[in-house]
Amino acid sequence: MLKELDPLLHSQLRLGVMSLLISVDSAEFTWLREKTNSTAGNLSVQLDKLSEAGYLSIEKSFKGKKPLTTCRITKKGLKAFEEYVNSLKDYIKT
Amino acid sequence: MLKELDPLLHSQLRLGVMSLLISVDSAEFTWLREKTNSTAGNLSVQLDKLSEAGYLSIEKSFKGKKPLTTCRITKKGLKAFEEYVNSLKDYIKT
DNA sequence: TAATTTTGGTTTATACTATAAACTATTTTA
DNA sequence: TAAAATAGTTTATAGTATAAACCAAAATTA
Numbered sequence: 077m078l079k080e081l082d083p084l085l086h087s088q089l090r091l092g093v094m095s096l097l098i099s100v101d102s103a104e105f106t107w108l109r110e111k112t113n114s115t116a117g118n119l120s121v122q123l124d125k126l127s128e129a130g131y132l133s134i135e136k137s138f139k140g141k142k143p144l145t146t147c148r149i150t151k152k153g154l155k156a157f158e159e160y161v162n163s164l165k166d167y168i169k170t
Numbered sequence: 171m172l173k174e175l176d177p178l179l180h181s182q183l184r185l186g187v188m189s190l191l192i193s194v195d196s197a198e199f200t201w202l203r204e205k206t207n208s209t210a211g212n213l214s215v216q217l218d219k220l221s222e223a224g225y226l227s228i229e230k231s232f233k234g235k236k237p238l239t240t241c242r243i244t245k246k247g248l249k250a251f252e253e254y255v256n257s258l259k260d261y262i263k264t
Numbered sequence: 265t266a267a268t269t270t271t272g273g274t275t276t277a278t279a280c281t282a283t284a285a286a287c288t289a290t291t292t293t294a
Numbered sequence: 295t296a297a298a299a300t301a302g303t304t305t306a307t308a309g310t311a312t313a314a315a316c317c318a319a320a321a322t323t324a
Contacts, residue, residue: 077207078186087282088180092172095261105302113171118283120303136302141291143301161262167189168255181311199273210273212312218274235320237272 079163082156084129089114090122094157097132097149105145123147131156173257176250178223183208184216188251191226191243199239217241225250 085091092112097103109119123145126132131153135146149157179185186206191197203213217239220226225247229240243251 077205078189081182083182083281086180086182088175088177089282091261095172098264106300109301111171115284116300116302117285117304120301121282124303143290145302158264161264164258164262167185168258170192170252170255177310183311200271203272209313211275211314214272214274215311237319239273 078166081163081167082160084125084131085156085160087122089118090126091160093119093122093126093147094131094149094153097147098154098157102146102148105147108147126153129153129156172260175257175261176254178219178225179250179254181216183212184220185254187213187216187220187241188225188243188247191241192248192251196240196242199241202241220247223247223250 085094089112092114093108096108096111105116105119105123108114108123109116112119114122123132123134127134129152130150133148133150135148137144137146179188183206186208187202190202190205199210199213199217202208202217203210206213208216217226217228221228223246224244227242227244229242231238231240
């Protein structure tokens with residue numbers, strides 16, 4: 077029987093964000109936006125969802141005088157990501 | 171830059187169906203329903219979508235006196251699946 | 265044999281989701 | 295100082311996944 081896929085991660089943009097975050101210490105909102113090629117609004121919403129789930133932490137500060145949103149994957153997020161990938165493998169092994 | 175993920179395949183149930191279909195010659199509705207652990211209604215809708223996209227073919231016949239829906243992946247479907255998996259790899263390589 | 269349940273689905277209503285458009289506040293530029 | 299750019303957030307909407315409701319026939323049961 078095929079496993080369930082964490083619906084929070086089974087979304088192109090959120091998965092992209094998590095994927096990017098696992099390979100860096102932290103990432104700025106604007107960088108994530110560029111890398112995922114998403115709109116700011118969509119990214120903002122999806123970051124909130126991941127944050128509320130405890131999959132990433134968001135820190136709001138300033139870079140000079142401009143707002144700066146910094147994201148970091150959490151332990152919980154990493155675990156969820158790994159589990160998701162693991163479940164997904166059943167679906168994509170050809 | 172992360173690639174687009176074919177939205178038709180980026181759905182748990184549809185991906186599950188396609189995943190099952192690549193390893194068999196053909197599959198009956200009821201078998202797909204059991205394997206994916208889905209409701210008949212949901213499966214019916216998702217099969218229609220895959221069929222309309224040309225990703226699978228649906229043949230309706232009778233097994234004895236009972237209706238029988240048989241599904242087969244198409245060449246187009248196989249190609250789309252392979253492309254999806256390929257794109258997905260960028261997201262999940264850890 | 266009449267009523268009930270099961271089988272094998274389809275159609276449809278609804279709740280949820282992703283997404284972009286509209287907006288805010290500040291800063292930079294012309 | 296007016297206009298445009300930056301760095302986002304909020305919100306409206308279109309699209310999607312899903313199950314509930316439904317249908318017809320067959321099988322079972324009483």
